[in-house]
Amino acid sequence: MRQAYRIISVYTGDLSGACSALYELGGMTVMHDPSGCNSTYNTHDEIRWYDQDSLIYISGLNDLDAVMGNDDKLIEDITVAAEQTNPRFIALANSPIPYLNGTDFEGIARVLEADTGLPVFYIPTNGMHDYVRGGGLALERLAEKLLKRNQKNREERKGTEEENEGGKIRVNVLGMTPLDFAATSSVSSIRRILSEAGMEVTSCWAMGDGLDDLLKAPEADVNLVVSSLGMRAAVYLKKTFGIPSVFGLPAEGIRQEVLCDLKRAAEDKKDRFPCRDLRGKQQEGEKVLLIGEPVTMGSLAAVLEKKRGCCVRLVCPTEDCEAFMAEGDMLTRGEEEVEKAFRAGEYVIADPLYQPIVPASCPFVPLPHLAFSGRIFLKDMPDLFGDLPASCL
């Protein structure tokens, strides 16, 4: 049965993805849930929880309030908490029981906005999707709610003193969360790479930058989407401000190609997909399988094809990833499908918690991913913007 899992892990859920995406922005994120989602998030999905304060809370919903539809308690509790902690905004995340009950979060958000005077938005999670979906929705809703107040786009700035005097290409980095980029050097790496290429980071969604930085996003020339988690925000920025996107990592091995795509996209306003389009050059040779989120893993696949001369296929178990898949990649749902996909490979690169379902005859290279194995292999998480671990090459 597709929904039955014998032994592998499960990807970070949508609520955790939403909380992770908003973590550093000074807002308050409230999971409307009894208990478990909060502890799961801050134990396994949030490596900043011990060292960096962020207003992530749970409502502690009980059965009586859920059955009686006692939304007043949620509204009052959030209002009191906002008075005590002074957030920049409030985000409401849904979970299975309020989802089942049909709780009117949009209405609750309107009431809260009137009561607190703060921007309030709803993230339509339900605990049944993965972090790509949840984190993506969170960044999209944040953009919808807050960026429209700062709509002076690139065209409007032309010829004014606000225009970038140095002529540098200005870049929004979209989709950065520790769930895909757990190595502590990740943020400084991407900034350094763009800076060395003569570009400027306008905002990084959402690690290392605060809300004020993100509010400058409409001023950018191009988006660099480093995880499919950033796709929804990218679509919004294109639709609203005309900013095109490049989907891929400027990782060592394909860096020049990705940077070149950024420059071209800034000029012709067209989206580009190096995580997909740089691949498929090798149809012969050893068949390597790489599993995970497709923008990061697709970029690494392109690096591998180039450096190792092998034929790499992606196994994509995350949601919202169809647009990034190349020919021969496999969309999988559930342990059985992943296990079947692994049988087709001659060499597997994956998170160590996949190893129990990799055929014993197939060489296995561990590539830890926080969104799959949590903090277990934290010390071994590679900086995806740097060189691939030697074991992969």
Place this chain on the structure above:
Amino acid sequence: MLVRKDRQAGEGYQVPIGQAAYPAPFKGRLEFNPPVHENWNIVHIGMRMPESRQIYVCADNCMRGVVLTAAEMNASDRFSYVVLEEKDLYEGNLEDVTIEGVSSCIEKLEERPPVVMVFLVCLHHFIGTDTGRVYRELEKRFPDICFLRCWMDPIMQKLGLTPDQKLRKAMLDPLEEPQVRDQRAVSFLLDNFPLEEESGLYRHLTERGIKVRQITDCQTFEEFKGLASSGLYVTRSAPGLYGLEKMARRTGGDYLYLPCAVSYEEIRQETEDLCGRLGIPVMDFEEREKECDRALERALALIGDTPVAIDYLGVPRPLGLAGLLLDKGFNVTRVYLDAVSPEEEQAFLDLQERYPDLLLCSTIHVSLRLDHGDAPETLAIGPKAAWLTGTDHFVNLVEMNGMWGYDALIRLSSMMEEAFLHAGDPRDVLPRKGFGCESCI
């Protein structure tokens, strides 16, 4: 950038006990979860059952916490699950999805486990799942397996039984009335931490011919079921009492709740009760109490007026312990808890009268996200007190580490001395799950 704001009256995270309400000193609001994860959850507790496999049936986000709990304790090979999707809520067939999913998990196993714990969740309650049908069908398909009816339904826990209580009850469901009952044996049941063989109570019992049996002695499910044959069942854990009562009634056995008492008087009473039921003499109380006094005096001489904070996770009777330590001259300034246990009502009232300035502090109040770490000079007893005060000097223990009675007080005194003299590494220790369990992080 986060900025603190003044709190409204009555909404604070701490209150002098003299002004505190019983049993809820703090209003139930949004909850913050400190980065302290040493408590045992249902995965840890369930793994105590020998030869068992746990199968969870729930949505992605809830699933991840239990999956990785098992992985971190290197027990993924005893854990399976079924992921629920939106369609399962709409199509009216959650029973079928549960039955087929659990069956599929079992069929994939190379070896059939004798006992499977099936954990259903909040969604099953709210959809009105016919759990009777689920288990009847599973038992029909797998007659060689004992299915335990477990729950991961925290939405019910504030007004009803907790998942922990239900699990402990389910773990005793396979125990049956024995054909022969050994009146010279006692089974300690449903405690996370065993009663140590070196402890005074264990030795007192065994030296008088009483056989002590515990789940940690059992290698197989059959051996576990054999725990029912003792003449007396004992639990030292409050969440175990509900299940123990049910089991004792069903099997016709005698049972005793032996909570982690901290006052000499209560330790005497409980010991007398236990020994009386077993028909053996009690120990020399006066001698043991003198030992406790000497240990506490020695600790006090070293620790002096250093502020001491106690939390409910480290010590099941935090108010009782606060009272004892205050009476002995320690400078206990804070007790971390979010509700006062009914077992501690008298201790609460005593402290209100005699030490009204003692602070009761929440562990989940929203302000604690910003206001933690304000008392680093404190000696903390328990991991939550350690993080919330910000001290590096802490006694790292959960549920008193299973220590009981006079031994617990003597050992705790020595742990306080050790913690006072040597800083620990809270950043490394406190986020680890399930204190005492295997951990691969």
